[in-house]
Amino acid sequence: SDAWPPAILGVSPAPGSASVSAYSPIAVKFSEPVNRATLLAAFQIKTGGSAWTGAQMAANWSAYGDRVALEPSGWHLSYFTTYTVTIAASVEDIAGNVMTTPYSWSFTTGSDVDGPRIGLLSAPLSVIYDEPATIIASVSDITGVSAVLLYYKMNGTASFSSAIMPVNSALDYEATIPAQWTLGTLLFYIWSNDTLGNTGTLPANLSSGQYNEIQVLDDKAPLLTAAGIERVEFNESATVNVSATDDIGIMAVYLEYNTVLSDATHVSAMTLTTGDNFTGTLPAQGEIGMFTY
Secondary structure (H helix, E strand, O other): OOOOOOOEEEEEOOOOOOOEOOOOOEEEEEOOOEOHHHHHHHEEEEEOOEEEEHHHEEEEEOOOOOEEEEEEOOOOOOOOOEEEEEEOOOOEEOOOOEOOOOEEEEEEEOOOOOOOEEEEEEOOOEEEOOOOEEEEEEEEOOOOEEEEEEEEEEOOOOOOEEEEOOEOOOOOEEEEEOOOOOOEEEEEEEEEEEOOOOEEEEOOOHHHOOOEEEEEEOOOOOEEEEOOOOOOOOOOOEEEEEEEEOOOOOOOOEEEEEOOOOOOEEEEEOEEOOOOEEEEEEOOOOOOOOOOO
16 A cells, blocks of 8 residues: 655755746646645745735646646736745645655746736637637736737738737727638737736747637638520530629539439539639430430
């Protein structure tokens, strides 16, 4: 049976480190998977007369359960401030063995060199070519958000267009990309700066050419208008004229028909004549009867 108590093998930020980003998570690596609730109950971070518990942190655990990254939830670290983290000797492993000694360390944050933190809250995976796409994001910064912009373009075009993302009723940032009226991949990213001029983007590394994507699709069939042919004479061909229109454009128009003596389907490409007009020919039938097209 498991009789070994859990132990802390490493922490981040490193003990005694300085100029730590105020956005750095507090990470802890244990010797084995631990009971998550006992870790949160044992956790405390403090500075001066202020202290926060594990209940005031957002925890991101590894799949195995031996590592956790903690970030402030509803509050934030301050700049140029020394913090002391303590994990009490009450953390249990999965078997219930209790950590034997508490663990404590300190680190100091540096100046504000971080841009705003941006999170994508809502964006469609796909839109129809005549539909706009609404993008909603959360943007936060310790010193304050100055501006938020949405940049977008169709993949393959030269430059991005931009739109201001104002604050909506939920205190998030929202903007709408207009309908593109073309098919393909719509690329977009979000840019923001804080009151000190530090900038942030989503995705974070734009230099790699990776952007958020929305697929622009077409679910509308072309509109076809043709005058019906009721009859033709024996051994005479018939001309079929059709007008074909589509917002995105017509790629091709085909004439499908069955002959008098066969149910087999025949297909021939129709020829563009003028504007949206196409023409095709039904071949002469050597038999009397009915055929469809």
